Amino acid sequence: MDVRIVVPMFLDRASEAVKRMQQPGDVVVAEEPGPGEQIESVAPIHRALAGKIRTVVEDGNRPFAILGDCCQVIPMMAGIERAGIKPTLVWLDSHGDFNTWETTPSGFLGGMPLAMLTGRGDQRMMAAVGMSPMADGRVVLSDGRDLDPGERDLVESSGIAFAPRLEDLDAAALPEGPIYLHFDSDIIDANVAPAFLYPASGGPSVEAVRKALESIMATGRVMAISTTVGWNVQKDAGRTTETAVRAAMAGL
Secondary structure (H helix, E strand, O other): OEEEEEOOEEOOEEOHHHHHHOOOOOEEOOOOOOOOOHHHHOHHHHHHHHHHHHHHHHOOOEEEEEEOOHHHHHHHHHHHHHOOOOOEEEEEEEEOOOOOOOOOOOOOHHHOHHHHHOOOOOOHHHHHOOOOOOOHHHEEEEEEEEOOHHHHHHHHHOOOEEEOOHHHOOHHHOOOOOEEEEEEHHHOOOOOOOOEOOOOOOOOOHHHHHHHHHHHHOOOOEEEEEEEOOEOOOOOOOOHHHHHHHHHHOOO
């Protein structure tokens, strides 16, 4: 059985976009941020999420998490591993999220979690949930069309599998064993979903994203799912972005 988990926080502040996606019966992670700088203040939220994910997986269910930011994938994976499973992480995103403090032009934490997960860069979020770095060979990144120069160098010199075009991702060729599928909704072409917080030009259509998600789900090996939803609800007056995200998510 799928258990829907909602984290209505974008790093250390509330996410209205996530709240829009919430449904009756969802398990809500309601913890507030703690003290310290931003990378430390999210620790209570992350610890609570990791605990809920572990419980869901140990109960034999599949977590389906609606996240406010991609850093929350770290406690998702921590919870899964605490339950005794080490899946391949398939990360679909218009960004690589593979920056470190040395490569980032912006200093945005949301652009760093995949690097953190593989042991690169700042490891405080990992330590907060007792997470050890993942081997590069357990990570598949697709699209990543908006990479910063230093970030691109890191991706290309790493051992992660990188499929720059979503259409080139072959679900049948994914590593054997369980899969944790993470889908950042801003992978969708920003021309049809204009309210994203961090839009990237070009990219796959809603239909292409839906089909890619369907193909991965069809492997029968997806044991956990998360999707990041982040857009400015005030700029989404016609709800075109929300509509596009919901249509793509039909593939799940």
